[in-house]
Amino acid sequence: MKVLLPSPLAGYTAGRREVQAQGATIREVLDDLDRRYPGIRFRMIDEQDAVRPHIRIFVNREKAASLAQGLAPGDEVLVVAALSGG
């Protein structure tokens, strides 16, 4: 499925903001992203499996409830880097 990434993470994807990843849940999609782009997951998700304070994840433009949220084929995952300091 399509995953849209914010510019701070584009360094992991050779500048691509739109990438593909597979998975039946958000957690699985993030794990697949990390296999394709090593290191990217830890910068969004901390070691306790919590989404980092300035990262937001949306599915089809709706805020995701948790990493366990299920995904259907054709869903679009949007990762947003929220406002953060100056």
Place this chain on the structure above:
Amino acid sequence: MARLVVLVGTRKGLFVLGADRRRRAWSIEGPHFLGETVNHAVLDPRDGRTIVAAVKAGHLGPTVYRSRDRGKRWEEAKAPPAFAKAADGKGESVSHVFWLTPGPAGEKDRWYAGTSPAGLFVSDDAGRHWAGIEGFNGHPDRRKWIGPPEDAPPDGNTLHSLNVDPFDPDHFYIGLSAGGVFETRDRGATWTPLNAGCAAGFLPDPDAAYGHDPHCVRVHPTARDVVYQQNHCGIYRLDRAKARWTRIGENMPKDVGDIGFPLVLHPRDARTAWVFPMDGTTVWPRVPIGGKPAAYVTRDAGKSWRRQDRGLPSAHGWFTVKRQAMTCDALDPLGLYFGTTGGEVWCSFDEGESWQCLCLHLPEIYSVEAALAA
């Protein structure tokens, strides 16, 4: 001939200043990691080529990069410092890597890292993979030592001043802000507080075993068991055999006081040290006293101090020098360097007798490290 390198970690990236050993013509290179905070970057003295840098972007989690070619190419850690995952999901997460220390000379590619919240990590492949030292991170008293998150300093509780005893690779000293100075003699398996003699005006118990706020702890690289400390409450020296700190800051001029952040030791003379005093009166402005920046040097192990301000602003110098932002090279005469919150790097090539500004207009400076590159 080895080239002198000064690594300047800032709130918006890493800058590399370079010169030959005469220290006359300087270059500036960077920024690396533009827009990301570089709390600390250190050149490995064991090979003169490897640089390890602690990096964090505003939006993203913390990480560590390493370069094997003095900063030409960078490789991100495969496993950055991270606390163990708690079964209930309520464990801690590393906010940022704050301090980096190369391991001892005989342990190639070993590095240690201190984090916020206070955590201790080790790498045996020059920063590619990091593992927690559970003797500290999982110590049953660690939470008591560092206090609750609501009592932590503004950037969070931090483990810093990670010193490996140059005469005993099993023996480390660390500083916890707040928490105090601690030591281990078994590579982190067990820990002992080492704060006797230190003031802690913010604690109800004047003889508390821990809870103090060391700002910068330095172990002398060539004189055995000589330790100095710039604390939130004064400047101290420890002859390790006595196990009690002596407040050598009492010998500073009374109108200057002995509050500050960094402390630098002369690598060839254990009786010589520099501090950069900050205003610790009233609401603790933490700027040079009266807006007149100056280093102070002792040549007699703290019995007396002398002001060194030639070349520095004589008025309206209101910057702060952070705990990692003052250092020395190993040349003779010793070169001293400090970076300011206003983005200036100042240097002295006559052991502090005179100062000159090396560069202006960098972002807020968090750390300055000097080393000879291969």
